[in-house]
Amino acid sequence: MSASMAGTRGSEFAMQNGPDPALPLLEVRGISKSFGAVRALQEVDFTLRAGEIHALLGENGAGKSTLIKVVTGVFPRDAGIVRIGGEEIAPRSAKAAVAAGIATVYQEVNLLPNLSVAQNLFLDRQPMRFGIVREGEMRRRAKALLAEFGLDIDVAAPLGHYSVAIQHVTAIARAVDLSARVLILDEPTASLDRHEVEILFGIMRQLAKRGIGIVFVSHFLDQVYEISDRITVLRNGRLVGEREKASLPRIELIRMMLGRELAETTNARAATSEYEAREVCASFENYGKAGYVVPFDLELRHGEVVGLAGLLGSGRTETARLVFGAERADGGKASVEGASVRLQSPRDGVRHGFGYCPEERKTDGIVAELTVRENIVLALQAKRGLHRPLRRREQDEIARRYVKMLDIRPPDPERPVGLLSGGNQQKVLLARWLATSPRLLVLDEPTRGIDVGAHAEIIRLIRELCDDGLSLLVISSELDEIVTYSDRVVVLRDRAHVEELAGEAVDVGNILAAIAADGAGVAHEERA
Amino acid sequence: MTALLPRRGLAQILALIVILAVDRVVSPQFFDLRLQDGRLFGSLIDVLNRGTPVALLSLGMVLVIATRGIDLSVGAVMAIAGAIAASLADTHSLAVVLAAALGAGLICGLWNGFLVAVLGMQPIVATLILMVAGRGIAQLITEGRIVTFSSPDLVWLGNGAILGVPVPVAIALGMLILTGAVVRGSALGLLIEATGGNARASELAGVGTRAMILSVYVWCGVCAALAGVIAAADIMGADANNAGLWLELDAILAVVIGGTSLFGGRFSLVLAVLGALIIQTMNTGILLSGYPPEFNLLVKAVVVLTVLLLQSPKLTGFAGIAARLRRTKA
């Protein structure tokens, strides 16, 4: 009762005196939402003030994205109220939410790959004259808008031609440009590299200064501490608490999120001498494809983790796809356990005991409408062939084992995987390949969108697998992370392997130096 | 297993019961059964017997649709198989006749599968090619005539009975069990559903998606050929001009009524066959009702829409409609 009174008064006040940073801009009270038996949100409260950057945190599946979708009317809510500037709103579609002053970058949306970048930015609000879209004007504005984000691309080209990172920046630019009162960003930085994150943060700060309230969801705690003013934590669909950032130590935050302490990860990198003695699992000589990746040499040993580092578009994913067999090489030699092999298709890769978790989980990874169990056994079944079907009991067994081992939530193997939160989908993918007992596992951004708890677990798992003799090739944009688990790091630039660091040389500084070394640097060396 | 024992077949079973009840109203003797020349005789048997070709088509079609495809050529393949069977029936043994007709269906399926899986054509146009040309091929075989035959073996296939059950019905049942056993007894079902659900992801998981796609079109061709042989055996002649004409639409309708999405993924064989029965129960009811034929299509349209609305995810009872109306108005 009193809250609603305060809200009404607040809005009058705001009307007269402009935004007051102390008053709630967006107020969410007692929101509940169930999907069948799953209670995704229970009586959640959330308050956003004008001009603040407010982090919304929680484990995978805690209900962050659901809260956002309920607030913006994408999902109908079961109970609760939402007020903006003191006025109650009940948007029934994303369009209505925008009209009410809330602009959102959803976690999975991505925009429309078949439309041009400019159309994506201005869809449904194109500049018009006489009922006709002013294409030139729209492009000009699109270019100007993206320039703010440090992006200079052909805005007339279809969005799908660009990398995930560029697509994500476009989505953010669109939301920012809607000039709403509230901006909600659900994991906007998951696929951005440092440079782009900095640009985004700069823009967020500017917007906040203008009195816009920003909700920021992320699993990168460093970023959370860097940018946010206050933090709200959800766990299992319930509100755990809301704190000022300054008064919340990291340990405490993690305890709020997980409901327990985080086990310390140990950096168990093997000594150089030790891993050099190990047997080679797979090796590639002068392996490459014209217009795709410059031919490279790569040796992957049993029981070691090789990290691939580089900027966006440097050719890491391409290397991974060649190694796995998802792309055909047009030259060079591949061998497994010393025997020369042909890798023409993913099936070849699977046959030779390879596994590959692609970075684009939704389009290349999960089969959304199949269950968790079916997704987990898929690769194993494909490997065994048609005539040796896994019995239902075996499937249940396998699914249960990995759901438990990777702590997939909710722990229901019969749930369509598309209904899981992003992080849990990632774990299902990992389980799919672990179930095949591979000798080589290629992981492209395995921790993207994964919460701190699971993040630590996955890194622990990577080390464990490695100790079991598995060979791992891991791509990650998190250099700290790469350094934590890699025995060796290959650095890429412009679709070529430019540097290989091993043993003690594996550290963030060296990697950055290798990434940054450009033509000038090379020239300098040559002169020396 | 979910696909063999329908968990979500309630709407379909209800629809079937309702239509059966309506049939009983328009035709009081609808449920009468008697034995005639060692063969069960009655409207219910007509429903099963006449429903057989579409049921067989839907068995193949449901797998094709599960991979996100569609096969418009099944009617033409029926005509080809029927034409071949009829031309050979009086000079060759039943085994040879069947082998030739089903072999033709297999080749047709391979062709469709090749266009879709290897050349990457869109299924609707890829199979449109055979839909057009296939009927021509069938007419080429019969030279536009109705080729009649008298081979008792083949006639038995269309009009005989096993323990009172018409042979076509027994064959359809056998094919349902066979397809179910092959698809669910091996990993095929899972891999087909994965391919239809997300072909790129499945390919990357090591599934031979091309082989999957190829094989479902082949099976669809074989099922269509079998339906064609039965249709020819039924009228003791091959009518290349009309056999299977427009039946592809009925087969697709049956699959969709059976709850399989045209966007691929999850499928159910039993429900697809049930869908075929729903369509035929309606058709037989229309014929029994004695309404002038100008009404046939209208009745069909209304029934189809009603059955679909019953299954609509957005609609659970009348409350659903009211809620939706309120929402769309707002």
Added chain:
Amino acid sequence: MRGLPPALITAIVLVAGFAACAVQFPNIASTRVVGNLLTDNAFLGIVAAGMTFVIISGGIDLSVGSVIGFTTVFVALAIERWGMPPLAAFVAALALSAAFGAAMGAVIHVFDLPPFIVTLAGMFLARGASFLLSTESIPITAPIYSTVSDFALRLPGGGRLTAIAIIMLVIVIGGALLLRLTRFGANVYALGGSRVTASLMGVAVGTMTVKIYMLSSLLAGIAGIVFSFYTSAGYSLSAVGVELDTIAAVVIGGTLLTGGQGSVIGTFLGVLIQGLIQTYINFDGTLSSWWTKIATGILLFAFIALQQGLVALARRPLTKRAGAAS
């Protein structure tokens, strides 16, 4: 895709096909045949333009053939039996067909049903309704009919650009502009990209769905009127199976059945390719009924395969370029 637009590829295929036909039958390369091509395929071009919108938006409309049939019967009855002035009859017919399309769109959206099946039911419904109106074919004798069907711009070389061909060209151009230049057009592409995403981006998906099917049915209604000009009659069995010809034309024109890509101009070229195939077969004139079907199938295959090959070729240099750039 970025190298050569699909419509251009279709144009190349059309020109190559036309040249090949003209080599065998020199008569084909005349304004008369080209004029015929436009006149004879006028109704197909009009429905196909509408179908392009539907298919780009990720749907399909199987009811168009029946709507054409219904419209011809309705218009004929209205003018000949009910004594309506022709223009009033046209307006009524178009209102009916637009309402019919809107209803299908609403059912598709509200009940979340597949367009294929909803419009299949629509196909039964419209055809059934035209049977109810009249099973006989009704000649239309209104003077406007002879005026319109006699009107033609004479082209040099004996060809005729008829009124219905002109109507079709206007609609094709209008449709192309609507798709390319307006917000409505952009939303059509957006729906084809992903309905869910489009909705998250603020597109009113429901309204759009209704409008798109309404447009398709409205154009089918216009095609029906054009068809009635073409034949000066209304007949419940007219335009049976036209939906498949239309879909084939749209797809040959480079539109993806999965939605999100395509163009009205491409569709128009696709219609001409189909017309060319038929003209070729008619000129040949030695084919029996079955060889006609087989030849149609083979030519369809040849055109689509040629197109597929050109698309593949158009893509290849792109990867090369990307390689050279890096």
Added chain:
Amino acid sequence: AELTIGFSQIGSESGWRAAETSVSKQEASKRKVNLKIADAQQKQENQIKAIRSFIAQNVDAIFLAPVVSTGWDSVLKEAREAKIPVVLLDRDIDPSGKELYLTAVTSDSVHEGEVAGDWLAKTVGAKACNIVELQGTVGASVATNRKKGFDTAIAKHANLKVVRSQTGDFTRAKGKEVMESFIKAEGGGKNICAVYAHNDDMMVGAIQAMKEAGLKPGKDILTVSIDAVPDIFKAMVAGEANATVELTPNMAGPALDAVAAFKSKGTVPPKWIQTESKLYTAADDPQKIYDSKKGLGY
């Protein structure tokens, strides 16, 4: 010089149509005429296209078997402008176009229905008789006319009544299916005294349905149908069919003669060359007729 004639044929939807096509070819080659046949696959728009392309090729005459009676005015006007005579085969077109064609070689399908009805009335006599009717494709003019003719013929006899009428789409399979349901709906067939089918193909299917239901077609239930295709004579030989009305497949012969006379001597033929609608019954030596018709391409 040799004549070139374009023939816009409907399609090949039935055995009768195939026979018409092959007989036309035989008749043309007998007269050394170059016959170009364009098959319209049952579509009027295809026929119009075909006629236009015949005009573009400047043929000497055009034969048209119209799929529907209306809608030929403008294209036939073009033919007239190009001074190409048009002959209608098998079916007539709408009266408003009379001056647009040279002559029509057709049977009268209303009359066919009447012949069938008259035969039935005569055969049944004064007995009450419930008739079931297998119609052709809904909307097809032949179906409408054959129904009309039959209805007129039996309207004169109060004891004859059509109790059920459904479409069998002119096909055997549908004829059989529809007859099956007629039998179920009419007390196992006991209430049916006669079947009238708009073509023989449907009747052949219906005969099978009757046999499977334990009825004796031709005895328990009288049959009368139209077309006179060979298979119905086979059924007559077996005593399973009673009567059929012939629709001759040779329409092209008289048409070719008319065109030849017109081209060489300018003789204008009569507007309508009607073919005979001859009734055949079991008394007409069906075996012999069967043998003579077998080779005609039915």
